[in-house]
Amino acid sequence: xxxxxxxxxxxxxxxxxxxxxxxxxxxxxxxxxxxxxxxxxxxxxxxxxxxxxxxxxxxxxxxxxxxxxxxxxxxxxxxxxxxxxxxxxxxxxxxxxxxxxxxxxxxxxxxxxxxxxxxxxxxxxxxxxxxxxxxxxxxxxxxxxxxxxxxxxxxxxxxxxxxxxxxxxxxxxxxxxxxxxxxxxxxxxxxxxxxxxxxxxxxxxxxxxxxxxxxxxxxxxxxxxxxxxxxxxxxxxxxxxxxxxxxxxxxxxxxxxxxxxxxxxxxxxxxxxxxxxxxxxxxxxxxxx
Numbered sequence: 001x002x003x004x005x006x007x008x009x010x011x012x013x014x015x016x017x018x019x020x021x022x023x024x025x026x027x028x029x030x031x032x033x034x035x036x037x038x039x040x041x042x043x044x045x046x047x048x049x050x051x052x053x054x055x056x057x058x059x060x061x062x063x064x065x066x067x068x069x070x071x072x073x074x075x076x077x078x079x080x081x082x083x084x085x086x087x088x089x090x091x092x093x094x095x096x097x098x099x100x101x102x103x104x105x106x107x108x109x110x111x112x113x114x115x116x117x118x119x120x121x122x123x124x125x126x127x128x129x130x131x132x133x134x135x136x137x138x139x140x141x142x143x144x145x146x147x148x149x150x151x152x153x154x155x156x157x158x159x160x161x162x163x164x165x166x167x168x169x170x171x172x173x174x175x176x177x178x179x180x181x182x183x184x185x186x187x188x189x190x191x192x193x194x195x196x197x198x199x200x201x202x203x204x205x206x207x208x209x210x211x212x213x214x215x216x217x218x219x220x221x222x223x224x225x226x227x228x229x230x231x232x233x234x235x236x237x238x239x240x241x242x243x244x245x246x247x248x249x250x251x252x253x254x255x256x257x258x259x260x261x262x263x264x265x266x267x268x269x270x271x272x273x274x275x276x277x278x279x280x281x282x283x284x285x286x287x288x289x
Contacts, residue, residue, distance in 0.1 A: 001080045001081065001082070002031055002032050002033040002056075002080060002081045003031040003032065003081055003082055003083065003102065004029075004031065004032040004033075004081045004082070004083045004084070004085055004098060004102060004156065005032065005033050005035055005075075005078075005079035005080060005081030005083070005084050005085070005159070006024055006032050006033070006034045006035065006084075006085045006086075006087060006098075007035050007037070007072065007075035007076065007079065007084060007085070007086050007087075008020060008021070008024070008034065008035070008036045008037070008075075008086075008087050008088070008089055009036075009037045009038075009039070009064075009068055009071040009072055009075065009088070009089065010036060010037070010038050010039070010041065010045075010089035011038065011039040011040075011041055011089070012041045012042055012043075013041075013089045013090055014041070014043050014048060016089055016090040016204075017036075017048075017089045017090075018048075019092055020087060020088070020089050020090065020091060020092055021034070021036070021052055021057070022052075023092040023093045023094075023095075023201075024087060024093060025052065025054055025056075025057075026095050027093070027095055027096075027097065027098045027099065028095050028096055028098075028099045029096075029098035029099040029102055032056065032081065032085075032098060033056050033057075033058060033079075033080060033081060034054075034056050034057045034058065035058045035060070035075045035078050035079060036049065036057060036058070036059050036060070037060050037061070037062055037071040037072075037074050037075045037078075038059065038060065038061045038062075039061075039062070039063065039064050039071060040061050040063060045059065045061060046059055046061075058078065060074065060075075060078065062074045066172075066175075067170055067171075067172055067175065068175075068178075069167075069168035069169060069170045069174070069175075069178045070170050072086070072167065072168050072178075073167040073168055073170065076159070076162055076163075076167050079159060081159060082158070082159060083102070083105055083156050083157065083158055083159060084156070084157055084158075084159050084162060085098065085101070085155065085156045085157075086152055086153055086155055087153050087201075088152070088153050088204075090204040091116075091153045091201060091202060091203050091204055092201060092202045093200060093201040093202075094199075094200045094201060096200065097114075097200040097201055098156075100114070100196060100198060100200060101114070101156040101196065101200070102156070104194050104196055105156055105158070105194070108192065109192050109193075109194045110157065110158045110161050110186075110190040110192040110193070111155065111156075111157045111158070111161070111183075111186060111190065111192060111193045111194065112155070112156050112157075112193075112194045112195075112196055113132050113150045113151065113154045113155050113156075113193075113194075113195060113196065114132060114154045114195070114196040114197070114198050114199070114200045114201075115129055115130065115131045115132055115154070115197060115198060115199040115200070116129070116130050116151045116153065116154050116199065116200070116201050116202065116203040117129055117130075117199050117201065117202045117203065118130045118202075118203050118205055119202050119203065119204050119205065120204075120205050129199055130151060130203060131149070131197070132149045132150060132151065132154070132195045132197070133146075133149045133195060134195045135193050135195065137191055138187075138191070139187040139191050139193055140184060140187040140188055140226065140229065141229065141230065141234065143180075143183060143184055143187060144184070144223060144226055144227060144229070144230060144234070144238050145230065145234050145237045145238055145271060146237075146271050146272070147241050147271065148179075148180040148183065150179070150180075150183055151203060152179040153201060153203060154200065154201060155179075157186070161186055161189055161190060162182075162186075164189055165182065165185040165186055165188075165189060166185075167182065168181070168182050169181050169182070169222075171221070173217075173218060173221045174218055174221050174222050175214075175218060176214075176215055176218055177215065177218040177219050177221065177222040178222065180219065180222045180223070181222035181223070184222070184223065184226050215245065216242055216245040216246045216249065219241075219242060219245065220242060223238070236269040237269055237270075237271040238271075239265070239269070240265060240266045240268075240269040240270045240271050240275065241266075241271055241275070243262040243263070243265040243266045243269075244262070244263070244266035244270065244275050244278070244279060246262045247259050247260075247261075247262030247263035247265075247266055247279065247282065248263075248278075248282065250262060251263070251282045251285065251286065254289070256286040256289050259282065259286050260283065260286050260287075263279045263282050263283045263286070264279075264283065266279040267279040267280055267283060
C-alpha cells in the first residue's frame with residue numbers, strides 16, 4: 001500500500017488538470033497513489049489520463065450533482081494510503097510538497113498544512129501568499145473564534161481520522177465551506193495539528209459563482225453545530241467574522257446603511273487587528289458616500 005493517497009477532483013478543466021497532475025507526478029517523494037475523480041467532463045477523460053503513462057494514477061468518474069464534497073468522499077473511500085493529501089484540479093504543488101509534509105506527519109502528527117501562493121485568472125498571474133497560522137489549544141475553539149486559515153489543497157491528514165469523522169459534509173448549504181466543517185470535526189478527535197510555514201504550492205483564485213453573502217451564510221452552516229462550545233466573549237469574536245464578511249458584501253454592493261451595522265460590530269469585536277482595521281476603512285467609506 002502507498003504511504004500517501006493524493007485525491008484530485010476535476011470537471012471540465014483538461015488543460016489545468018494536466019498542470020496539476022504533472023506537478024504531483026514530479027514530486028521528489030514517490031510513495032503515493034494519485035486518485036482522480038472526474039464529474040463526467042466534456043472530453044475523453046480516461047484517454048487523457050492514459051497519456052500520462054503512470055501506474056500510480058487511478059482514474060474514476062462519478063456524478064456529484066454540483067457538490068464537490070461527494071467526489072472528495074468518493075476518493076477517500078478508494079484511498080489505500082496511511083495519509084491523504086488533497087489537490088484541486090486548478091492548483092499546483094512544488095516538487096518537495098509531499099516530502100516536506102510526510103516528514104512532519106510521521107512524527108506522531110495527524111494533520112499538517114502550509115502556505116500557498118495565490119494566483120488569479122486562468123493565466124496564473126502571481127498575486128500574493130496565503131499564509132496559515134499556528135493553532136492554539138483547544139484547536140476547535142481557535143478555529144471557531146479566529147477563523148479558518150487552513151487551505152484545503154495544503155492539507156495532509158491521517159486517513160483513519162477522516163474515516164472517523166466521515167469525511168466532508170455533502171449538504172449544498174456548506175458548498176465552499178465543507179472543508180472548514182471537516183477541520184472542526186477533526187479537531188474534536190485530535191489536537192495534533194501542525195502548521196508548516198513554507199510555501200509549497202500555488203492556489204488559483206477565480207469566480208466560483210458563489211457570492212460573499214452566500215459564503216457568509218455557509219460559514220454559519222458549517223459552524224452551527226459547534227458554537228455552543230463558545231463562551232460569551234468567544235461568541236462575539238466568532239460573530240465578528242460573520243459580520244465582517246456580510247459588511248464587506250453590503251459595502252461592495254453599495255448598501256451602505258446595512259454595511260454600517262455589520263462593520264460597526266466587526267470593528268468593536270473584531271477577532272484581530274487586521275479585521276478591525278479593514279472594518280474601520282470601510283466604515284469611513286460608508287460615511288463619505
